[in-house]
Amino acid sequence: MSNLLELKNVSKVYSRGLIHAQSNVALRDMSLTLREDEPTIMTVAGESGSGKTTLAMLLLGFITPTTGEIIYRGKNITGLMGKDRLAYRREVQAVFQDPFAVFNPFYTVDHLLTVPIKRFKLAKNRAEARDRMEEALTAVGLRPEDILGRFPHQLSGGQRQRINVARALLLKPRLLIADEPVSMVDASLRANILETLRNLQRDYGVSIIYITHDLTTAYHIAKSIIVLYRGAIMEAGDVDAVIKDPQHPYTKLLVDSIPWPNLDQRWGEHPIVAREAGGVSAGCPFRSRCPSAMDVCATRPPLFRISESQAASCYLHAERPEIVAERLTELLPV
Numbered sequence: 243m244s245n246l247l248e249l250k251n252v253s254k255v256y257s258r259g260l261i262h263a264q265s266n267v268a269l270r271d272m273s274l275t276l277r278e279d280e281p282t283i284m285t286v287a288g289e290s291g292s293g294k295t296t297l298a299m300l301l302l303g304f305i306t307p308t309t310g311e312i313i314y315r316g317k318n319i320t321g322l323m324g325k326d327r328l329a330y331r332r333e334v335q336a337v338f339q340d341p342f343a344v345f346n347p348f349y350t351v352d353h354l355l356t357v358p359i360k361r362f363k364l365a366k367n368r369a370e371a372r373d374r375m376e377e378a379l380t381a382v383g384l385r386p387e388d389i390l391g392r393f394p395h396q397l398s399g400g401q402r403q404r405i406n407v408a409r410a411l412l413l414k415p416r417l418l419i420a421d422e423p424v425s426m427v428d429a430s431l432r433a434n435i436l437e438t439l440r441n442l443q444r445d446y447g448v449s450i451i452y453i454t455h456d457l458t459t460a461y462h463i464a465k466s467i468i469v470l471y472r473g474a475i476m477e478a479g480d481v482d483a484v485i486k487d488p489q490h491p492y493t494k495l496l497v498d499s500i501p502w503p504n505l506d507q508r509w510g511e512h513p514i515v516a517r518e519a520g521g522v523s524a525g526c527p528f529r530s531r532c533p534s535a536m537d538v539c540a541t542r543p544p545l546f547r548i549s550e551s552q553a554a555s556c557y558l559h560a561e562r563p564e565i566v567a568e569r570l571t572e573l574l575p576v
C-alpha cells in the first residue's frame with residue numbers, strides 16, 4: 243500500500259518587511275494522506291483566509307513549505323530534479339477559480355491544448371495530437387467540432403472551465419488540485435462541472451483535492467473533508483459524518499451558516515419532510531444523477547427544486563436560488 247501524496251506536518255509562514263519584520267502563519271502543521279490505489283475526492287473547506295490557496299500553491303510546487311515535507315509517490319517534491327520533476331509537473335494538474343484567466347484572447351482553444359501536448363511530447367504527429375485533444379474534450383462533455391477553432395470570447399464560462407479540465411486531463415494526471423473551480427461559474431453549470439470532476443475520479447482514477455468555501459458543493463462531490471480555520475485543521479473525516487454531525491464548534495458554525503430553503507432555519511436543525519413521499523423527486527430530470535434523491539433529501543440539505551411546471555431539478559442547476567428557496571418553503575413545509 244503506497245501513498246500518492248503525503249503531507250507531513252507542513253507549515254507555511256509568509257514574512258514581510260525587513261526592519262519591522264512581520265510574519266503570517268498561513269498553514270499550520272498540516273498532515274494528510276491520499277492513497278495511490280484508492281483514487282478519491284477530498285475537500286479542503288474553510289472561509290476566506292483559512293489557507294486553502296496556500297495549500298494549493300504548496301501542492302503544485304509554486305511555493306515551498308517553511309517546515310514539514312510534501313511527499314509525492316515517495317519523493318519530497320522540494321528536491322525533485324530532471325525526469326522526476328517533469329513527471330510531477332505532468333501528473334499533478336490544477337484547475338483554478340477563474341475560467342477566463344488561463345486563456346490568451348489572441349489564440350484559439352486549439353493552441354491552449356496544443357501547448358501541453360508539445361511540452362510533454364504527448365503525441366508523435368499532428369493527427370495524434372488532434373486525437374488526444376478530441377478525446378479530452380469528449381471526456382469533459384464537450385463536442386470537439388463545436389469547440390476547436392474557437393476563440394475564448396466565443397465560449398461560455400462553463401465551456402471555458404470544462405476546457406481547463408480537459409487541458410488537465412490531456413496530461414493524464416494522477417492528482418488534480420481544483421481550487422474553487424465552480425465559484426465563478428453560473429449556478430446552472432455548477433453541477434455539470436462537478437459531475438465532470440467526479441467522472442474523472444471514477445473513470446480515469448484521478449484523485450482530486452477540491453478546495454472550496456462552499457460546503458454544499460463539497461458535500462455533493464467529495465468523499466472526505468478537511469475543515470481549515472486560520473491555517474489549522476479543525477476537523478477531518480468522511481464528508482457525510484462531518485457535515486451531518488460536526489464535532490468542532492467551527493465546523494458547526496460553517497454548517498449552521500448554510501441557509502435552509504426557509505431562510506429563518508439553519509442546515510442541521512430540522513429534517514425536511516416531503517409532503518408527498520417520492521412525489522417531488524419522481525419529476526426531477528436529474529434524479530438518476532443526483533446522489534441525494536428524494537428519500538435522502540429528507541435528511542440532507544435540499545438539492546432539488548420545484549419549478550413552475552412542477553418538474554424538480556437539482557439545486558445546483560438552479561439559476562435563481564432565491565426562487566428555489568421560496569418554492570421549496572411553499573411546497574415542502576417542515
Ligand SMILES: Nc1ncnc2c1ncn2[C@@H]1O[C@H](COP(=O)(O)OP(=O)(O)OP(=O)(O)O)[C@@H](O)[C@H]1O
Nearest residue numbers: 256266267268288289290291292293294295296297
Ligand atoms: N504571498 C503572501 N504574502 C503574505 N501573506 C499571504 C500571502 N498569500 C496569502 N497570505 C496570507 O495567508 C493567509 C491564507 O491565505 P490564503 O490565500 O491561502 O487563504 P484562502 O483560504 O485561500 O482565502 P480565499 O478563500 O480568500 O482565497 C491569509 O491571511 C493571507 O492574507
